[in-house]
Amino acid sequence: MIREFGPNDIVYLLEAARWTVALALIAAVGGGILGVIVAVLRIVPFKPANWLAIGFINLIQGTPLLGQLFVFFFGLPLFHVVVDPWVAAALSLSIYASAFLGEIWRGSLQSVSPRQWEAGASLGLPYHQRLLHVILPQAIRIAVPPTVGFLVQLVKDTSLTALIGFVELTRESQILSNSTYAPLQVYGVAALIYFVICFALTRLSQRLERTPHAAR
Amino acid sequence: MLKHLSRIVSAVLLAGAVSVVPAMAADLQQIIASGKIRIGVPVDVAPFGSMDASNQPVGLDVDMANAIAKALGVTAELTPITGANRIPYLMTDKLDIVIAAMGATPQRALQIDFTSPYAALSEGVFGPDNINVSSADQLGDYTIALTKGTTQDLLLTALAPNAKIQRYDDDASSAAAFLSGQAQLLATADIVAQDIMSKNKGAVLHPKFIMSESPCYIGLPQGEPELLHWLNTYVHLGWHDGSLSALSQKWLGTNITSLPPI
Numbered sequence: 001m002i003r004e005f006g007p008n009d010i011v012y013l014l015e016a017a018r019w020t021v022a023l024a025l026i027a028a029v030g031g032g033i034l035g036v037i038v039a040v041l042r043i044v045p046f047k048p049a050n051w052l053a054i055g056f057i058n059l060i061q062g063t064p065l066l067g068q069l070f071v072f073f074f075g076l077p078l079f080h081v082v083v084d085p086w087v088a089a090a091l092s093l094s095i096y097a098s099a100f101l102g103e104i105w106r107g108s109l110q111s112v113s114p115r116q117w118e119a120g121a122s123l124g125l126p127y128h129q130r131l132l133h134v135i136l137p138q139a140i141r142i143a144v145p146p147t148v149g150f151l152v153q154l155v156k157d158t159s160l161t162a163l164i165g166f167v168e169l170t171r172e173s174q175i176l177s178n179s180t181y182a183p184l185q186v187y188g189v190a191a192l193i194y195f196v197i198c199f200a201l202t203r204l205s206q207r208l209e210r211t212p213h214a215a216r
Numbered sequence: 217m218l219k220h221l222s223r224i225v226s227a228v229l230l231a232g233a234v235s236v237v238p239a240m241a242a243d244l245q246q247i248i249a250s251g252k253i254r255i256g257v258p259v260d261v262a263p264f265g266s267m268d269a270s271n272q273p274v275g276l277d278v279d280m281a282n283a284i285a286k287a288l289g290v291t292a293e294l295t296p297i298t299g300a301n302r303i304p305y306l307m308t309d310k311l312d313i314v315i316a317a318m319g320a321t322p323q324r325a326l327q328i329d330f331t332s333p334y335a336a337l338s339e340g341v342f343g344p345d346n347i348n349v350s351s352a353d354q355l356g357d358y359t360i361a362l363t364k365g366t367t368q369d370l371l372l373t374a375l376a377p378n379a380k381i382q383r384y385d386d387d388a389s390s391a392a393a394f395l396s397g398q399a400q401l402l403a404t405a406d407i408v409a410q411d412i413m414s415k416n417k418g419a420v421l422h423p424k425f426i427m428s429e430s431p432c433y434i435g436l437p438q439g440e441p442e443l444l445h446w447l448n449t450y451v452h453l454g455w456h457d458g459s460l461s462a463l464s465q466k467w468l469g470t471n472i473t474s475l476p477p478i
Contacts (some may be wrong), residue, residue, distance in 0.1 A: 002262055002411045003269055012271045070304075077308040163301055176295070177388040178260035179267045181415060184392070 005182035010189055016172030017193045023158040023168060024197075026090045028151055031097020038102025045107055045127075053102065060099035066160050068092040074162040089161045093154070100150050108143035109135055141209070148205035152198045169193060227359040238424070244442035247312055250383045253290050255268040255281040256297035256305055256314040257471050260386050263407060263467040264432075265296075269475040276467035277315040277334060280434075283315075285454070287450060303327055319367040320478075329438050331447040332477035333431030334454065335464055339368045339425035342409040343394075350423045352376040361390045361399035367430035369405040377429060395419055403427075407468050431475050452477065 041053035060068070073088040083091075120130035127181045159170035167175070173190040177183040247253050257277045258265035265275035273294060285292030297316055305311045306328050317337070320330040341360060342351070349355060352375035363370050364383035373380060382399050385438060386389040391412050394402040402409065402421060409421040434447055454460035455474040464472050 002266075002415055006269065008269060008271070012267075074301075074304040074308050077415070079308075083395050101383050162298065165295065165297075167296065174386060174388075175259045178262060178386050181262075181388050181391055181412060212311075 002083060002181045003179060005176070005180040005185045009176050009180065009186065013169065013189050013193060015184070016167055017169045017197070019168040020155065020158050020170075021164055021197060023089060023093060023161060023166070024151070024155045027093035027097045027154050027158065030090060030094025031101050031154075034094055034098030035101030035105060038098050038110065039105035040101060042106040057099045057103055059093050060096055061103070062201055065092065065157055066163060068096060068158060069163055084139075085161075085164045085166060086115055089166060093158065093161070096157075097150070097154055101147065104146045104150060105139070105143055108139040108146075111142055112138045144205055144208045148201055148208075152201050155197055155201070156194060226428070240395065243440045245444055247443065248290060251290050252293050253285050253288060254293045254295060254310070254312045256295050256302055256311045256316060257281050258298075258316040259296040260298070260388075261317050262387070262411075276463055277317060277462055278326070279467070280334060281315050284315075284447070284450060288446075302435070306435055309437065312436065312443070316433040316435070317432045318435050319370070319430055320433045321370070324435075327438070328435045329440070330433040330435055330478060331390035331443050331444065332451045333433050333475040334451050334460055334466070335470050336429045336475055337367070338406040338426060338432045338470065339371065339404065339428065339430055340406060340409075341372070341401050341403045341424045342421035343424055344420040345422060347400060349401070350427050352379070352427075355379040355401075358401050359399040360401040360403050361393040363387050363390045368405075369426065371430065372403050384407065394421075403467075406470070410469075429472070429475075433478070448477065 005034045038053050038056065041049045044050070069088065072083060072092045073085065076083050076088075098114070103203075116134055116138065117130055120134040125134065158166075158168055161168060162171035162174075169190055173186050177186040180186065257273055258275070259267055259273050261275075261276055261277075264277040265273055268274045273296065278294065281294055281392055282292050282353060295305070295311060297311075297314060299316075302314045302316050302318065303324065314328075314335075317335075318324075318330075323400075324330075330467060338346075341352075341355075343349070343358075348359060349358065349362045352372065355376050357380065359374065359382055361384060362372060362384045363386055367380075369383060372379065382393060384393055387404065390399075390404065391400045391408075395412070395416060401424065402412075404412075406423070406426075409423070413419055413421050434451070435445065436443055451460070461471055464470055
């Protein structure tokens with residue numbers, strides 16, 4: 001009944017890690033696009049847009065991702081909106097990521113000195129040009145480390161999609177651990193795979209930080 | 217404040233999602249017409265369901281699922297489920313039935329239907345010889361590891377409400393807690409205790425006391441009388457022709473006598 005932990009199991013874990021990477025990529029891209037919108041809504045000089053963004057950020061940051069997944073996958077069908085696991089996972093992970101990325105980027109944009117806005121204005125640049133050409137290039141540099149930090153977190157958060165049926169790295173580990181009763185080996189290998197994924201991201205961040213930026 | 221508020225809102229949303237009226241589900245004729253039955257099986261509860269060396273689900277519940285599909289003349293579409301999502305899956309019509317070593321409780325029966333039992337586990341508290349315990353009220357200061365939400369959790373919590381119980385997510389974690397010394401005793405199924413002993417040299421899991429024979433039921437959405445009746449008929453016949461007993465013999469290593477039907 002309980003079988004031995006073998007080399008094949010490492011292959012199964014690697015196969016499951018593909019889902020982890022795919023889910024993290026979707027969340028990063030979807031969350032990135034939505035996050036830009038959130039960040040912009042948060043800082044534009046138009047109060048109702050700010051309130052909308054603040055409300056969204058508070059709602060998403062203040063509720064557990066697990067609950068959001070649950071609502072999307074099991075909640076919507078009760079109102080006859082059928083969502084398949086991919087849609088539910090992509091939506092909830094992207095929305096979750098956007099609330100955090102939006103705040104990170106808002107902070108980065110606002111950490112650029114107000115003098116820079118004024119300098120842009122004195123050159124006669126309109127608002128959107130000041131934002132795009134003066135503030136954004138400087139803000140991006142500031143944003144890289146916290147963004148990558150959050151993405152590393154997001155890679156590990158994808159494990160929550162096990163609730164809606166995804167057999168990603170953590171869920172596969174749990175399954176194999178219960179088939180072999182060798183949790184130390186199974187979770188050890190899984191931790192190593194997570195480390196490789198996250199370490200690669202961190203290295204990428206360090207490289208991006210060193211890249212000389214045109215704006216400077 | 218806002219964070220607290222949104223937590224509360226999400227909790228209410230969650231509770232609502234579980235308790236709202238279930239969606240329309242496929243009854244027996246629809247299953248036969250569609251040519252497939254969607255069955256949820258466990259893959260992390262050996263011997264009921266686990267992954268074999270080629271990463272395919274095997275176990276008592278998997279055999280049971282395939283036998284039911286065969287008897288219906290349809291193909292089995294097996295979906296791995298977890299303890300947390302098996303009831304939501306049924307209530308939102310993502311599965312037709314769940315065969316997952318599931319125990320019945322009055323609370324669960326408010327949300328889904330249960331068939332008559334198809335198997336039973338002998339569950340107890342196990343540990344080394346130097347621990348002198350032979351009933352639940354002698355547990356005292358000993359720490360007992362078990363898997364949360366399982367029937368052994370319900371049983372032991374009722375028998376010994378003041379015992380030091382450590383609840384883990386799954387059976388392998390509970391076993392690891394016992395093996396690493398985080399807990400002195402392990403509440404589990406007889407067959408699992410024997411398996412852990414045979415796999416780990418030096419581990420001693422001798423029965424301290426047996427709590428009960430806890431039956432396992434097939435779960436299905438409410439409002440499907442045809443399917444429920446067919447499944448009950450299938451289980452009933454299985455007890456008579458000995459096929460359920462053979463299934464228990466194969467996976468649990470014990471012959472069990474027929475259990476009272478629902």
